[in-house]
Amino acid sequence: MLTVLIALTIVLFGVDAANGPLQIALLTSAVFAGLVAFKNGYTVASVRDAAIGGVTSALGAVFILLAVGAEMEAFGRKGAQDDDIEVAKVYEKAGAKVAALDVATVGKWRDIARDTAWKDYSAKTTTAANLLKLASDVSA
Secondary structure, three states: OHHHHHHHHHHHHHHHHHHOHHHHHHHHHHHHHHHHHHHOOOOHHHHHHHHHHHHHHHHHHHHHHHHHHHHHHHHHHHHHHHHHHHHHHHHHHOOOOOOOOOHHHHHHHHHHHHHOHHHHHHOOOHHHHHHHHHHHHOOO
16 A cells, blocks of 8 residues: 555646645554554554554664665765865876865855856745755855
């Protein structure tokens, strides 16, 4: 049932499904699962205990994934910075002028993008507009 509701939600709402309709599909599926459990003789306490047990058993894996993700971020950032240095060397060797972007230069490019491409993109959907608002709230 959940798979059908999620698919239907995405078909009906597209990218905007994440703004609320998916939560309705999840809630509807949870209510349906609860009704099936009660019909089959399970008590509220047993359903609650099973839900708590499921979350508890998965929590260790979630923490492991968070720790691995934090380590991967540092590794990925270092690798990207090293790649930037190597690419700059290749371009310089080929005779191109390579310049590091400072905060002021990035700010100028961001202003140009905000006045052109960002306006077009944010006009497409409310999700796009929300994403750009979040991006513009982050400092350079």
